[in-house]
Amino acid sequence: xxxxxxxxxxxxxxxxxxxxxxxxxxxxxxxxxxxxxxxxxxxxxxxxxxxxxxxxxxxxxxxxxxxxxxxxxxxxxxxxxxxxxxxxxxxxxxxxxxxxxxxxxxxxxxxxxxxxxxxxxxxxxxxxxxxxxxxxxxxxxxxxxxxxxxxxxxxxxxxxxxxxxxxxxxxxxxxxxxxxxxxxxxxxxxxxxxxxxxxxxxxxxxxxxxxxxxxxxxxxxxxxxxxxxxxxxxxxxxxxxxxxxxxxxxxxxxxxxxxxxxxxxxxxxxxxxxxxxxxxxxxxxxxxxxxxxxxxxxxxxxxxxxxxxxxxxxxxxxxxxxxxxxxx
Numbered sequence: 001x002x003x004x005x006x007x008x009x010x011x012x013x014x015x016x017x018x019x020x021x022x023x024x025x026x027x028x029x030x031x032x033x034x035x036x037x038x039x040x041x042x043x044x045x046x047x048x049x050x051x052x053x054x055x056x057x058x059x060x061x062x063x064x065x066x067x068x069x070x071x072x073x074x075x076x077x078x079x080x081x082x083x084x085x086x087x088x089x090x091x092x093x094x095x096x097x098x099x100x101x102x103x104x105x106x107x108x109x110x111x112x113x114x115x116x117x118x119x120x121x122x123x124x125x126x127x128x129x130x131x132x133x134x135x136x137x138x139x140x141x142x143x144x145x146x147x148x149x150x151x152x153x154x155x156x157x158x159x160x161x162x163x164x165x166x167x168x169x170x171x172x173x174x175x176x177x178x179x180x181x182x183x184x185x186x187x188x189x190x191x192x193x194x195x196x197x198x199x200x201x202x203x204x205x206x207x208x209x210x211x212x213x214x215x216x217x218x219x220x221x222x223x224x225x226x227x228x229x230x231x232x233x234x235x236x237x238x239x240x241x242x243x244x245x246x247x248x249x250x251x252x253x254x255x256x257x258x259x260x261x262x263x264x265x266x267x268x269x270x271x272x273x274x275x276x277x278x279x280x281x282x283x284x285x286x287x288x289x290x291x292x293x294x295x296x297x298x299x300x301x302x303x304x305x306x307x308x309x310x311x312x313x314x315x316x317x318x319x320x321x322x323x324x325x326x327x328x
Contacts, residue, residue: 001050003027003067005110007058007101008074010037012180013115013173013220017072020221022048029064033057035089036077041180058097059089062104070228071112073101076150078117080143080269081186087145094149095156102160102168111167113228114157116235118174118276119147128243128277131172131235141271154235161233169227174239174278178217178298179305183313188212189299192250193306196257197314206268208247213277215240216298219291226287239278240291256299 004021008014009030014037021028022045030042031054045051056062058075076093077083083090098114105112121129122137137147154170161168177189184194195202215238223238244252250263283289306314 001025001027002069003029004070004072005029005031005064005068005104006072006074007031007097008037008076008115009053010034010039010041011074011078012041012178012182013176013217014074015041015180016178016217016221017074017224018042018045018051020225022050024225026050028052029054029068031056031058031062031064032075035086036079036082036182036185038182058100059092060100062100064104064108068104068108068110071101071105071108071110072115072224072228073098073112074115076115077146079182079185079187080146083146084142090145091149094153098153098156102157102166105168106160106164106166111169111228112157113169113171113224114153116154116170116172117146117150118172118237118239118278119143119273120151120154120172121273122147123271123273124275127275128241128279129237130279131237131282138271142269143271158234168233169230170233170235171224171227172235172237172278173220174215174237174276175212176215176217176220176239178302180217181302183306183309188246188249189214189302190306192253193257193303194314196253196259196261197306199259199261201262201264202250202253203266204246204250204263205266205272206246207265208250208263209245210268210272210274211243211245211276212249213240213243214295214298215291216293216295216301219293223283223287223289226289227283230287232286236283236286237278237280238283238289239280240295241278241280242295243277244295252295252299256303
């Protein structure tokens with residue numbers, strides 16, 4: 001059986017990737033330091049004899065006994081609330097962590113897939129965003145700790161590919177949603193649904209004209225799986241090109257939840273991108289991939305998940321406690 005290491009395994013996307021690889025007949029090694037991940041996302045996997053878990057920070061030396069065929073590096077805070085609260089660890093996991101995992105891949109002769117992000121495009125001046133666009137990023141702004149960490153991650157990955165001949169893949173992930181997202185993590189969908197379920201007004205930043213394109217998690221995982229097994233080494237956008245304004249999306253949430261909250265407006269955060277829409281021509285050509293789940297279907301599934309949460313989870317603070325994690 002082929003064996004895969006998935007970092008960030010207890011996170012939203014990481015846990016779904018663990019599910020997919022186990023379903024496909026792989027042995028899965030999950031790794032997470034649980035700063036933003038949650039063991040409940042993978043608790044159902046511990047009964048599977050082909051799943052094992054390491055509680056470890058990949059920013060420190062990474063050792064996994066035995067052979068590895070593949071490594072998927074998905075360890076990183078991925079929401080503004082998280083990476084603005086732990087900026088140094090955000091930088092380290094995509095720099096030191098990526099370096100450690102590239103070294104592990106080289107030692108194990110394993111193919112490695114790196115999770116990058118549409119945030120490498122910054123506040124784009126090109127629309128929709130193609131992989132050939134270099135981006136418009138404020139390197140020293142508050143979001144720079146995430147954006148630049150991911151850009152460095154891509155650079156060092158390609159350096160290992162060119163210099164060492166390492167088998168590497170890079171996925172640029174656009175806004176993804178679905179069950180197991182952390183409620184109130186600052187991202188649009190859990191923020192809106194959480195507010196609706198608590199009977200609060202929905203908060204829209206700016207005038208709501210900024211756009212996003214939302215991809216359901218099953219589609220995202222399928223795109224990642226296909227990319228890993230392709231022969232294409234350069235970055236590939238994986239996302240849903242169906243674009244919607246944040247204001248229109250807030251109205252969709254109110255209709256979906258059957259609530260009657262008002263929409264309130266607050267100032268737009270610094271460097272918040274005004275447009276986000278992937279050009280997926282490359283994924284269609286190289287991977288034969290396109291998203292299949294439309295937003296209506298995906299949002300029903302996501303809303304059902306959030307409705308199933310306990311009152312304690314629903315009313316938990318939107319700020320995860322990072323006080324016990326030392327930033328050096």
